[in-house]
Amino acid sequence: MIIPFAGKTPRIAEGCFIAPGAQLIGDVDIDEGASVWYNCVLRAEGPPIRLGARSNVQDGSVLHITRRNQGTIIGADCLIGHMAMVHGCTLHDHSFVGLGAIVMDDCVIETDAMLAAGGMLTPGKTIPTGELWGGRPARFMAKMSPEQIARNRRGCAEYAKLAQAHRAALKDAGENPR
Template identity: 30%
Template sequence: MLYEHLGARPRIHDTAVIAPTAVVSGDVEIGAGCQVLHGAVITAEGGPITLGAHVIVMENALVRATAANAVRIGDHTLVGTLASIAGATVGEEVFLASGARVFNGAIVGARSEVRVNAIVQRRARVPEGTVVPIGWVAVGDPLQLFSPDRDAEIAAAQPDLDFPGHVFGVDRDTPDLMVQLTERYGSSLARHADDLPLGDARG
């Protein structure tokens, strides 16, 4: 299903195929030969999303842009089942395996692999041709790779990420952090109440 959001409509190349149960919302451009499969959600929450040519977004994957972080996915990239990209840039010929997560401000270089359940943290820069192993965490610039059991080292490698501040505009030291965060974010998401359904990509 396609939706107009915040006055912007998806632009889908006539050779792309969007499954009828996929959701494409807002300022989204989908290139030639793309495939967006059942249950996938591609939603531009105030920032644009661009998929190059021959990108495949598998079942139940999520691609989300924000006003602070657009999304760009290069040609011939595969976004696996249950994978998610939030406000990040992904190069050409990248493989994001099932359950992979790429967070705001990250850059994944061309011909890289982010394997099953691996995480690319916010603002990490994954150089071209890098493999992030199954379940591992990619952090920083220059990049460091950690197995998931090294949580103290992961935290130490990213002390200035300020996720609540950067993504939601709320200071981490706010006494009622989650109250502020959910109310601000909820207000932003409530703008979907005015979305205009456009039908599916087949017209």
């Protein structure tokens, strides 16, 4: 569902997949080839939410902003796992947020960095490039290997393909997917 709020209407580029049940509200901008999966909520009633090209927000996740003028900015080719909460923060290109993880206000996850499943990145923290953090609260766990980084990058590409397969399946079922 696409819902205008405060004079702002979500913008969705060509080639995106927005699953049934997803809610896009207010100043939300989805770049080419990105995907927002079933039952996600992206709500921006002040500062914006930006989802970069080919990034994916997996089932049941919530993206929101802070009222203090801090949007939620997601770079290109990012993975946001199922049931994640991403709030008023920045994810650089190729970053990864694991299943059920929480990224709080003013946090940054740099390129090829990862917050592990279930992790909670508390306000103002930064995960540097190539690091894996986990736990509640999240802390440094390890430097990511080139193989782990490559696996995360492949996962994003696989989700982009899967999104197009879901889009086609919905179209075949008589739905009008985005």
